[in-house]
Amino acid sequence: MTTEDDRADLVVVANRLPVDRVIGPDGSESWRRSPGGLVTALEPVMRKPDRAWVGWGGQPDLDLEPFEFEGSKLVPVPLSAGEIESYYEGFSNGTIWPLYHDVIATPVYRRSWWESYVKVNQRFAEAAAGAVEQGGVVWVQDYQLQLVPKMLRELRPDVTIGYFHHIPFPAYGLYSQLPWRRQVLEGLLGADVIGFQRQADAGNFQRSVRRVLHHTTRSNEIVVASPQDGESVSRVAIAKSYPISIDAQSYIDLANDPAVIARAKEIREQLGDPKTILLGVDRLDYTKGIRHRLKAFGELLQDGRLQVGDATLVQVASPSRQRVDAYAELRDEIELTVGRINGDYDTMHHTAIRYLHQGFPREEMVALFLAADVMLVTALRDGMNLVAKEYVASRTDNTGVLVLSEFAGAADELTSALLVNPHDIGGLKDLIMRAVEMSPGEQSRRMRALRRRVLDHDVEDWSHDFLSDIDKIRRARRDTAK
Ligand code: GDG
Numbered sequence: 001m002t003t004e005d006d007r008a009d010l011v012v013v014a015n016r017l018p019v020d021r022v023i024g025p026d027g028s029e030s031w032r033r034s035p036g037g038l039v040t041a042l043e044p045v046m047r048k049p050d051r052a053w054v055g056w057g058g059q060p061d062l063d064l065e066p067f068e069f070e071g072s073k074l075v076p077v078p079l080s081a082g083e084i085e086s087y088y089e090g091f092s093n094g095t096i097w098p099l100y101h102d103v104i105a106t107p108v109y110r111r112s113w114w115e116s117y118v119k120v121n122q123r124f125a126e127a128a129a130g131a132v133e134q135g136g137v138v139w140v141q142d143y144q145l146q147l148v149p150k151m152l153r154e155l156r157p158d159v160t161i162g163y164f165h166h167i168p169f170p171a172y173g174l175y176s177q178l179p180w181r182r183q184v185l186e187g188l189l190g191a192d193v194i195g196f197q198r199q200a201d202a203g204n205f206q207r208s209v210r211r212v213l214h215h216t217t218r219s220n221e222i223v224v225a226s227p228q229d230g231e232s233v234s235r236v237a238i239a240k241s242y243p244i245s246i247d248a249q250s251y252i253d254l255a256n257d258p259a260v261i262a263r264a265k266e267i268r269e270q271l272g273d274p275k276t277i278l279l280g281v282d283r284l285d286y287t288k289g290i291r292h293r294l295k296a297f298g299e300l301l302q303d304g305r306l307q308v309g310d311a312t313l314v315q316v317a318s319p320s321r322q323r324v325d326a327y328a329e330l331r332d333e334i335e336l337t338v339g340r341i342n343g344d345y346d347t348m349h350h351t352a353i354r355y356l357h358q359g360f361p362r363e364e365m366v367a368l369f370l371a372a373d374v375m376l377v378t379a380l381r382d383g384m385n386l387v388a389k390e391y392v393a394s395r396t397d398n399t400g401v402l403v404l405s406e407f408a409g410a411a412d413e414l415t416s417a418l419l420v421n422p423h424d425i426g427g428l429k430d431l432i433m434r435a436v437e438m439s440p441g442e443q444s445r446r447m448r449a450l451r452r453r454v455l456d457h458d459v460e461d462w463s464h465d466f467l468s469d470i471d472k473i474r475r476a477r478r479d480t481a482k
Contacts, residue, residue: 007133008052008073010467012042013124013148014141015088017055017074021062031069034058035362037386038141038166040247044460045139045467046072052131054124060084066131077127079120086116089324092144098326099178100143100167101287101381105326109179118147121187125151132159135478137470140191142166147183150190160474162466163191164242167383168409169201175208182212189213189224192235192473195242195466197383197409202239209239238473242466243413244384248458251393254366263363264370271371272350274312276436279372281365281387282379283320284357286330289378289405289422290317291337294353296378296428298341301352305433309350313376314368318359331357369394374435377404378422384409388417389454398447401435403428413457416449 018039019031033039046053052073057064060081066073079087090113099107125148128138139162140148149161165188175181185208188194196202206217216223220240225232254260271277278297282288297313300306317334321327338355345352360368369375375391385408392402392414404410404417411419420431 006073007136008131009050009133009136010045010048011052011054011128011132011136011138012045012141013054013128013138013145014038015056015092015144017057017076018042018046018053019069019074020058031067031074033070035359040250041244041459042463043247045463046070054127054131073131075127075131077124083116083120085323086113087120088144089321091117093321093324094326095178096143096146097167097287099174100170102168102170103174103177104380105286107177109177111179114180118183121145121147122151124148125155128152129155129159132156134158135474136160137162137467137474139164139467139470147187148190149194150187153190160470160477161191162193162195162470163188164195164244164466165201165205165383166197166244168198168381169196169205169208171204172207172211175204176211181208185209185212189215189222189237192237193466193469194237194239196239197241197243198412199241201383201409202241205239238469242462243409243457244386244462245454245457245459246386246389246393247460248389248393248455251366251369251390252396254363255370255394255396257363257366260363260367261370263367267367267371271312271314271354272309274310274350276311276373277371278311278313278374278376278432278436279368279391280313280315280317280376280378281368282317284317284327284331284334285320286326287379287381289380290315290334291330292380292422292425292428293376293378294334294337294341296425296432297353298337298344299425300429300432301341301345303429305429306436308345308347308352311436312351312354314354314356314372316356316358316360316365316368319357365390366394372400374401374403374432376432377402377408377410378420378428379405379408380422382408382410386410388414392447392450392454395447395451398444398451399440400447401438401443402446402450403431403435413453414450416446416453418446 020034022030022032054075056079057076063078064076066075094108098105132138135158137160149163209215220238222237223234224237225234338353341352369391377388388410402417405422406419418431
């Protein structure tokens, strides 16, 4: 039972709790902090007292009471195996994810998935409503929970609501395909502040709101008119960009760690000391442009512009959403392509592509960043792409080259990278060669500018900027209520 006293001043609501359940050999149960990016991003926020996090515990049918973890309260939301299939794998990752990433894969519109999404969003909204104190703040995270802001406002009109959208918001021409386009926009507009990665995403959202709901927008503001007791009452919602970032200092610390530096050297040696190591690090996802990257690299070997032994591509593709069909198919395609390229070009001593379908600890990732001369981020569409920022933060000696897709949110900030349209395979090949051949002077000039941006705007700035806008609204409301 939640009492008035243990309700939190700030509640984060996300699909997943920030912890994983571990069962010991003796059957004992404990929780471990999960390694995900969102957990790191919200760490400075959760460190403060009086915070709670509402989310799913990561296993089906886990119906648990709220519990304390590292000073904050965690409120588990149960999901059945069927709901994981329909709400999470289905509507979230089979409908919204491909639609919002410019239909790189075909979105599936299934009414039963939508019904499950509504039901599960309602459950999250109720859990949040029970966890937040009078006049508190709820911060909803991401596309799995787009209906929560409106549902929560209906349950708790006293609460100030924020929503952050980690993925792109598509142009109206694509968004309008969604059979539930009106309900989703109304759901999001339940929030007082709706945050996006890029200004272009906020612009796309505003245009959809004008076209579908006929609300007026001006600059970052949307006038939301809603009928109340027969009269139309309007309020203003903010929709603007708050580009997410990383905890840059933690990457610098790892990059300066002698064990990580030694490991980077070892990785180079184990790959046969090629002149150039190129690196890709992605969840295995069709949005990340892994196929385009492999094609460009394979053609460079075929053309003789790169030689095995001189250049090696390391591709980490961490396992992701393996029960969704499009992901299983993509894995087969990638592994076929890697096998073909390696079959054609490997020698007894050297491999063309070292492909790793595995997850690694953060230390190993930073060792890879240190070992890599060229980082390839060739996403076809990406909300931000944190890997690009992590690579830059780790390059403390200002060497290395970042090749970055224009279609990743990070391209708005990291303008000193070599920016590329990954659909243009010829252009991508030329840019990879430019990266491989770049002089130390140019590398250093570019890397310094990139590092300045990432270090000046880290993840703490992101949450601070968002929560200050929320706080302004909360204070204005309190003043009016006086
Ligand atoms: C979504 C949006 C947006 C990956 N493999 C391993 C590993 N990772 C880490 C990376 C990075 C994170 O996972 C992935 O973040 P990205 O931003 O690159 O991409 P998404 O997972 O698609 O994230 C994206 C983000 O949300 C935040 O708003 O930027 O656009 O799609 O931190 O390093 N980490 C470890 N082992 C791995 O094998 N330790």
